[in-house]
Amino acid sequence: MLLNHNQSSLSFHSELYSFVPEDHILRRVHDLVDFSFINDLVKESYCVYYGRPANEPELLFRLLFLQFLYNLSDERVIEDSQYNLAYKWFLGLNPEDSLPDSSQLSRFRVHRLGANRVEKVLEHIVKQCVEKGLIQSKALIIDSTHTLANAAKGKPLDVLKKAANRLLKGVKKQYSSLYKKLPMFPKLEGADEEKAKQLLQYLVELRNLLExxxxDAEGSLLEKINTVKQIIEDERLLTNKGIASAVDPDARFGRKSNSRTFYGFKNHIAMTEEEIITAIHVTPGNEDDGKQLQTLVNKTREQQITIDEVFADTAYSRKENLTFLQTDEIKASIPLNPAVYGTREDDKFQYDKENDEVICPAGHTSIRKAKTGRTGTGTNPCLTFYFDTNICKQCPFKDGCYNNTKEKTYSISIKSEEHIHQMAYLDSDEYLQRKGLRSNIEHKNAELKNAHRMTRAKYRGQFGMRIQAFLTAFVVNVKRMIKLEMAHSE
Incomplete structure (x- = not known):
């Protein structure tokens, strides 16, 4: 049951709040941001007439705000708010008032907000920015930043063992009589790969029996059953490219660069020139950055923000993104992948346009060509030129060029109309003057990680990562709102 009442009333001890400085950040946040939207956002998750009285959602959401602003645990934010005058003033409580138990924060975050409503939290703060006139630009900057999973990665056999043990313990705790009837944990034999296959078959049998x-299983036991189901259905598990944790099956291996990998999630972010985050899309770490551009642009436009330019790096320069932006007459300030240009300065091959042939570094010309590549893949088809391997075998420059393969080829990308249009824009003075704006999002990524601990996930699963990402973005946007408001008032 949800009670609607004023959280604070006059108190003999209220004079203590005079010690909170007028320029304290929480006073500025309170004056600038309307937190009352949260009551309507979560009211459907409460029973109107029955149940014990619940703490007002705004109080709990303000506690979450403090938690993510100052990087506190559930227990620590309650403890600090009990004696910190600035915190308690911000919460709308009297100095002598008590605070809710820390367990209520977790319930509110998971069950009241959840992964769906928490996205609306970001939308509401962006809406307030628009209403206050803080967003004037029409450019969107897009990038991704990775977050390490809150779980240790393991080999397939370790993942299967962990999942089986967690499920068996869960059944034993809640249904001890059923636990005694379950098939015994198998005696594993052979190499690790064979053991993993045996254990995988056992989990299939166990899952089917429990379902x-x-x-009607629910709670933590249902979560463990679903995790086992997810592991069983992962076709890439045994190849070391799929699920690598039984406690966080959503996390995946991703790449920071060609030589560095990470295990966790990607947070794909869109922000305006004013550095207000307008959209976030959370994916496992192995997802392609370029595929998220259209989602981020559409989510931003849903908030009545006009976009006429998008900044991003080469990962977003795929053909379908250019088509999407050019169709909507949005400038794509996105450098193309060097492969699109069809030139590789280091290999010294030359394309002769007049004769439509390629000349190798030794001066030999190609003998035929063919068009290769599949349509509908988002990449340009290629012209592949073939050389006479009999000549290549005798060539003094063959080291590093020809390795006695059946064919020696050289491919040149066939540029699409979208790429030709993009190349022309990238050569313009307008792009050259504005391309530096893209780097602004690097500062935002650094703030998310260094100031608000987005380097590692606070919770487990993509569900938990979404909650962390959106609440962190809410806090970061509020901080930016204060700076923009101060700049406008000067």
Whole structure:
């Protein structure tokens, strides 16, 4: 049951709040941001007439704000708010008032907000920025930043063992009589790969039995059953390219660069020139950055923000993105991948346009050509030129060029109309003057990680990562709102 009441009333001790400085950040946040939207956002998750009285959502959401602003745990934010006058003033409580138990924060975050409503939290703060006139630009900057999973990665056999043990313990705790009837943990034999296959078969049998015997399972046990189901259905598990943790099956291996990898999630971010984050899309770490551009642009436009220019790096220069932006007459300030240009300065091959042939560094010309590449893949087709391997075998320059393969080829990308249009824009003075704006999002990524601990996930699973990402973005946007408001008032 949700009670609507004023959180604070006159108190003999209220004079203590005079010690909170007028320029304290929480006073500025309170004056600038309307937190009351949260009551309507979560009201459907409460029963209107029955149940014990619940703490007002705004109080709990303000506690979450403090938690993410100052990087505090559930227990620590409650403890600090009990004696910190600035915190308690911000919460709308009297100095002598008590605070809710820390467990209520977790319930509010997971069950009241959840992964769906928490996205609306970001939309509301962006809406307030628009209403206050803080967003004037029409450019969107897009990038991604990775977050390490809050779980240790393991080999397939370790993942299967962990999942089986967690599920068996969960059944034993809640259904001890059923636990005694479950098939025994198998005796594993052979190499690790064979052991993993044996254990995988055991998990299939265990999952099927529990789904039959416990169709109404819920809570932590249902979570463990679903995790086992997710592991069983992962076709890439045994190849070391799929699920690598039984406690966070959503996390995946991703690449920071060609030589560095990470295990966790990607947060794909869109922000305006004013550095207000307008959209976030959370994916496992192995997802392609370029595929998220259209989602981020559409989510931003849904908030009545006009976009006429998008800044991003080469990862977003795929053909379908250029088509999407050019169709909507949005400038794509996105450098193209060097492969699109069809030139590789280091290999010294030359394309002869007049004769439509390629000349190798030794001066030999190609003998035929063919068009290769599949349509509908988002990449340009290629012209592949073939050389006479009999000549290549005798060539003094063959080291590093020809390795006695059946064919020696050289491919040149066939540029699409979209890429030709993009090349022309990238050569313009307008792009050259504005391309530096893209680097602004690097500062935002650094703030998210260094000031608000987005380097590692606070919670587990993509569900938890979404909650962390959106609440962190809310806090970061509020901080930026204060700076923009101060700049406008000067």
């Amino acid at each position: 039959d015997k416990l169709p």
